[in-house]
Amino acid sequence: MIFAAILAGGSSIRFLTNKLLYQVRGKPLIRYTYDRLATCRSLIKPVVVASPSMATPLNDMGFEVIIDNMCLGPLSGIYTALRFASEVFVVGGDMPNIDCCFIDEMIKACSEYDYACFPTWKTGHMEPLAALYKQELLPLLDYAIAVGELSIQRLVKRLGVDVKKISIDKHLSRWARVFANINTLEDIWLLLNNHQ
Secondary structure (H helix, E strand, O other), rough: EEEEEEEEEEOOOOOOHHHHHHHEEEEOOOOOOOOHHOOOOOOOEEOOOOOOOOHHHHHOOOOOOOOOOOOOOHHHHHHHHHHHOOOEEEEOOOOOOOHHHHHHHHHHHHOOOOOOOEEEEOOOEEOOOOEEEEHHHHHHHHHHHHOOOOOHHOOOOOOOOOOOEHHHHHHHHHHHHHHHOOOOHHHHHHHHHHOO
C-alpha cells in the first residue's frame, strides 16, 4: 500500500495568515484535504509533513505529523516523507479538491516507475504535488539539497531523471480541478461556491 503524505510546510505569504489553519465552514482548510485522502482505499491513512512550528497545532487537531526540520519547501517535505515510507502519494495541504478516483487512476497509470510519476500538462509542466514518489529518489534529493536545487521540475530536467509522466490532457483531464490550490481569500470564496 502507498502512504498519503500531505505537505504542510508553506509560509502562506499571499494569504497573510497560515492558510492551512484558516477556518472554512467550521474546519481548517487542511482538514478538507485530509478528510478526502482518508477515504481513499488505495492509500494508507494520511500523514502530515510539517515544519516544526506547525507540528503542535496539527498534532492538537489529531493529525499524525512527521516533522520536516530542513524546511526547504516541497522538496524537503517529499524527502522527509520518503524517509518515513518507501512509496508515497504527495499532495499539498491546500488542495481541497483532491479526489480518490484521480488517485486510483494515477496509481493504475503509474504501475511501473523507478523514481517518481507525475501528472504532466501538454506544455511539459509537471504537477509534483499530486504525484507518486519512491525511496529510490532519496539519493537524488540528497544531491539536490546539497547543491541548493530545490525545484523538483528543475532537478528532473537538470539530472535527466527518468521519471514517468502521465498526460493530464489525454488521461486525467476530468480531474484537472484537483490541481487547484488555495493561495488567497478569493480562492476560498471560489472553493465555497464550488462545494455548495
